Amino acid sequence: MTRPSRHCLTPVRFLLASLSLSLTSLVAIAADSTTREREDLLALLAGETALATKSGMNADFVPGMATILDGEDLLMRGARTVWESLALVPGLSLGLEMTGERQVLSRGVGHGYASGNIKILLDGVSMNSSLLATANSVLNIPIEQVERIEVIRGPGSSVHGEYAYAGVIDIITRKRARQLRLQADEQGGSGLGGLWYWTDAERDLTLSMNLAGIEDADSGVFVREDALATLGESHLSNAPGHSNEAQRYKGAFTNLQWRALFLDLKLIENSYGDYFGINHFLPPADHNLASRHHTVSAQAGFDPRLSDTLSAKLRLEFLRQERDRSRLYVFPASYLADEPIFMSQDYQETRHRGSADLFWRPNADHTALFGLELSRITIDQAKWEWTNLPFEISSNWMDTDHDRTIVGLIVQDEYRATDRLTLTGTLRYDDYSDAGSMLSPRAAAVWRIDDANVLKAQYARAFRPPTFYELEYAAQTTLEASEIDTLELGYILTRPRWEARATLFHSDLTDPILFSETGDEGYVNTEDVRLRGVELEYIHRFGSRVKIDANLSYVDAVRPDSDTVLPGGARWLGNLALLWQPYERWMAAFQLNYVGKRSRVDYESRGDLGDYWQLDLTLNYRAPVKGLSMHAGVKNLADSDIYYPDILTSFGGVELIYPDGYPRPGRRWWVSLSYAF
Template identity: 25%
Template sequence: MKKYSMAIPLLLLLLPWGAPFVFATELDPIIVTATRTPRAPANTLAPVTVLTRFDIEEAQTDSVPELLAGLPGIDMTRNGGPGTTASIYMRGTNSGHVLVLVNGRKMGSATLGTFPWENLPVSQIERIEIVRGPRSGLYGSEAIGGVVQIFTRERMEGLNVDMELGSGSWDSRRAAFAVSGGGKNTNASFTLAHYRTHGYNVKQHSNTSSALNDPDDDGHRNLSLSLKLGHTFANGIQVEGDFFRARTRSEFDATSTRATSDNTESVQQSLGLKATGAPSERWKLTVAGGLSRDDSKTFTLKDLDDIFNTHRRSASIQNDFRIITDHTFTLGADYLEEQISGTSAYAVSERYDRALFTQYQGSYGRIDWVAGLRAGENEQFGNHLTGNLEFGHRLSEEVRILAGYGTAFKAPTFNDLYYPATAYGAGNPNLQPEESESYEVGLERRDNHSNWSARAFHTKIKGLIDWTPSANNPWFWTPTNIGRALIRGVELEANTKISRFDLGGAFTWMDPENETDRTLLARRARTTFKGSLGYRFARIPAHLTGTLLLQSARYNDAKNEHRVPGYGTINLAATYDISDAWEARLVANNLFNRRYKTAMATATPYDAPGRYVFFSLIWRYSR
């Protein structure tokens, strides 16, 4: 298997750079995930959502799944409360059809093929960029439903310090310390955060005689840190290194013995180095390399049952050429190694994926377009070609119509391919990637005070990997490429400001059909609405926000035999500025203590969190 040197980005320092690279220098928020180049969200053709640090703090949530729930095109299910397994479904696709990047690097388990959303602390996050729709033309495997890129806390000049202490329901505690600073050319950031809660019994309304009903509270704790260090040289070269690590321990119900605590211990870690420079005024070159890991240990009856480790190495090089104004051509290459280890002996434990990608962004008159193509080679299944094409036409300065097309794929996981044979099942090394084809059209309007958008999408997925029983032995399960899905949907979104009021709403309707069985895909609600109303007081430095989340019913299983009822919750968050340095926050989630669930274990429900109240104090210093 090919290896690479982590010193590759340092080679940029030896090159004879010319004039500094000049692209847009606007101060508005930008998004890089949609095209791998910086763009203002208003100028992006793909459907995007950007959550800034301000948005994250205003939400006053302890978890990324709760932060994403109800956003356009996004559905979230959870096996209970804090630290329990959470799944994100984007535009009705599977939870493994969402590519997750942390500071540009792929994260998650290569055996399960999913990302542990429940283990990522919001205290470490500076910004979240969400791109809906296929993006395999830029990123390769997984990006059928979309891409979520998470950036840890950023570097700033001067000296900036944030400290937070909080306490709330279920004996929950949170503490966070963040500091950033430096000069114009050299600066750094460091964040340390800790969260722990006793939780609650996530199966308190299940059958008490069940062997899997452990009648205790299911606690969770998370300790995390992140670090960034950057320097800009006199010749314009920018070099940045970043490190992130989160260690968690989450309890779950696997036995009926009160005296023991069944739990999972996990580590998510990412290390990266990136260098950016400009050989000429119209050429920007970026080279990056990184390491990431996802390790988990599962204990039942105090015994170590399973260990699953995923280690990744990645490298990329990207050239952005500004041909003329509003015309950018991108050419790059990616390399990724994945290696797994643990208590189970897989026939194959490592693989590589390498690819070339290109993209052309242009504008002529009132027409904008983006065209991309990616040719990849995977060690397991060979070559794969994907791409995307998007157009936008401005009817006026505020209104434009949009259209897009894209293809994508999802490589089989190590479990799908090589899971060791047992009496009950085995992997299938002959599997092929899942493939998709998507179309969408849209209309949007933006001005200085409000914006709204409407999009309709159509996605067809073939070769879905389903684990099915053997014809000769109904107790022996293996995966095959037999599934097909057709997903159609509509996304509506609107935001406006009226005097001291902030209003926002997102509505998603979709029909996620399993064409093989003519059933609805499991755990996906057909209708979701999320609305928010915020008010900033005139006489006191306070802000109050209410959020309503409504979801229709869903089925917990592929055969649609176990129905999960719809629900509605209301959250209320308040912020009060005590002084220039001190701020008080109070949040009440599920204000009316609505009992509901989004997922089940066969026919046993995982109770969603009841009323949750949390109070925190924040101290800030900046100079």
């Protein structure tokens, strides 16, 4: 059974802690209510987003609930990567695949191997692979490279197509800055990076570069027992021992813009260890970089203004993704052979995509969008080699002749019926050469009751086609695309010093694709799922030196036919942050994250995985030397026990589990130095 956390907060205690901290902060700053002329350093970025409708609009007025995370604010709070940052969004939680691939669960959806259910964009370019629908290397981008992160919770297929099933995330990289950076952490990780841009105002020409490199020989976390313990084979195990969480990241982003034309190039290489082992057999802690993701992305765009009422966005994209394995630890010695068994694997896919969006604005109250997208995805390579395997196996692990062509059509109408009521209707049609066709409608209304109150209502449908991997390893003859229908009701209340948001949602998932839980090894369309929940957000600014923000979300994710809970996700999630600027050059941030109990796949044998809370402390200092600043912090300050739920895996019909789930690091420090010039 899983050890209970040493420090646990129930949702009620979490709310009481939030109230107590709020009152304490009020007393502490009651004497400081003077208004400053300069911009409040504690305020979040309040800007426009095109993520929900493709047309720029204030985030409070778009259909559905959008969250914008500012890169500087994230750095001040101690977030180190895009992946870590997403835990701050209501309804989102984090998970891990057994060999270290990052997962993001939205409203309880997303647990399982090859389970990408969120569309992940990088400067507007889709980075989800067709192999697994994931984008691991993008989630590992360091926050120092990020300008902001835009998030839509819930369905987004009506605008963004495939994999915008449970949410959409767009990472906007930094471009207009000149900066040098250094960073280090307790595990021996170190990194450097830099930003540079050049502009010619007369020619309307801009060039930017954004570089980062990080190396971390992390010895991982202590693991008491692995799957061999549950099989009675502990003598074959590397446990007790440490997981292999070594990592290397390289990212180079270049952007060239001239008037309405731009060219965007991105190169990401992310290598990491084999963590807990692909079959839940703990690998040796030898710092082997067993997985390597190599991504090359190029986008050319032209945004012409055709007339007073017509404008367009034209895009050509190229994306090549390589997902390679090097001596991935599979079986221990004496399990199937006298020597340990390793696997090396090479996979490469290429996507070409073209899109054209035409915007028609006949008057100030009406915007129509007509869009066309064409995509072609091919598998260029899918080979593997096995070391010490006692029998022969084919050198190809995927059908390299499998390819995918997608045609997408979108029609959208935004109509401002009155000065305060905006109606949006969207309809998207996608045709897949290997997965049939899907229709994604959306109908939304945003009612600005007055300057302080906004009411939103939305119905949307999204889809998730089977991935190449799921099609290759399906346990049934035909895998159908999964669909999700969602009803949302949102309310926003804005006051000069505080803001509150509330979202109610109901979702029905049809034919979700998961690895079989019934003993058949492969992917199947499982029974339907129903989601019901609420998400609450609150921000309060006390003068110019203190800000508190909090969110609390609840979701009931069940399978009505069997009356079982959807595994992996937590019913309760919460965040509480205090940002305090005691002096002109100093700022402190306390960030508390709560994750409730999570249901496992094997309900009877182990029960729920315990809840936990994590407290992070970050100190930020701007030196008297112009442009020099420091960010330093401690993650998991209270050294809480944190576990992620393990993912179902089996071999020969036998379930292989980690008895306690996947342990995560305890208390550790980090530091980041930057110089802007």
